[in-house]
Amino acid sequence: MRRNSGGTPKARALGAELREVRDTAGYSLRELGRELETNHVKLQRYESGEIVPSSELVAAYVASLGASAQTRERLVEMARDADQPDWLSTAKSGARKELTTLIEFERTATRITDVTTGVIPGLLQTSDYARAVMQRLSSDEVETMVLMRVGRREILTTKNAPQFVAFIAESAMNEPIGGHAIMAEQLRHVVKMSDWENVAIHVLRSGATTLHPAHLGSFVLFEFPKATPIVHMEHYHSSVSLHNPGTAAAYQDAVTSLHELAMSPEASAEFIANRASELEDSAS
Incomplete structure (x- = not known):
């Protein structure tokens, strides 16, 4: 039995994991469909997160692909509540x-809005800066994670690339994570990416006299062509993804407010370049 998921965060994540298991096993959707005696179009909808497969189907799905018992148990567990609109993920899930x-x-997504108050947004990070940000991970994980994070940038250069809007708090540029030279290089990279047609970068200056949405924390708003937006927030030891329409609308309103408060992309690029120069002077 299948359940209509409406593209919930956990349904999308489950679908991505099912697709990864299938790709690793070297099966096409049609081949797996024949194996499971079902239509490959249904499998595609499971992998896109459009609908949530039953736990029984997930068990059959991964078993037919030769996945480990541990993978089977984890994905079956994910399927049990993947139709719920909100998803709290803890560190036991693993950084990868x-x-x-x-x-x-x-x-x-067709549009991604990243509001950051402490670090440079992931899609804008250089490998050295990402490595410095991930220093709390084990050495075995760091390089794989850095490659994955930097590789994510490719999504902004694809044929149907999303629009990417970043609101970066000035305070995030005043923390030279990794050292002055690495931070300067990172900021130069941000300026370079701000020239991309589908990228808009706004600086939120420090010293505001009124409370605004970014004061309350970082978040990423993912907007899709035919589904409710997803709001994603990361914490020290967990993350949460929200799919409730009312919640999503509130964060869309927050983004509108930030557009009114933030510096323009042109002024932001100049401000970031000047900050990079200051860091370069400190590093020399």
């Missing part, structure tokens, strides 16, 4: 799986 989920959101 967290990044896989974000990649799936980015792959299907």
Whole structure:
């Protein structure tokens, strides 16, 4: 039995994991459809997160692909509540799986708005800066994670690339994570990416005298062509993805407010370049 998921965060993540298992096994959708005696179009809808397969179907799906018992148990568990609109993910899920989920959101979004108050947005990060940000991970994980994070940038150069809007708090540029030279290089990279046609970068200056949405924390708003937006927020040891229409509308309103408060893309690029120069002077 299938359940209509409406593209919930967990349904999209589950679909991405099912697709990864199938790709690893070297099966096409048609081949797997024949194996499971079902239409390959249904399988495609499971993998896109459009609908949620039953736990029984997920078990059959991964078993026919030769996945490990551990993978089977984890994905069957995911399927049990993947039709719920909101999803809290804890550190036990693993940093790599967290990044896989974000990649799936980015792959299907038409517009991504990233509001950051502490670090440079992931899609804008250089490898050295990303490595510095991920220093709390084990050495075995870091390089794989850095490659995945930097590789995510390719989504902005595809044929149907999403529009990417970043609101970066000035305070995030005043923290030279990795050292002055690495931060300067990172900011130069941000300026370079701001020239891309589908990228708009806005600086939120410090010193505001009234409270605005970014004061309350970072978030990413993913907007899709035919589904309710997803709001994603990361915390120290967990993350949450929200799919409730009312919640999504509130964050869309927050983005509108930030557009009114932030510097223009042109002024932002100049401001970031000047900050990079200051860091370069400090590093020399």
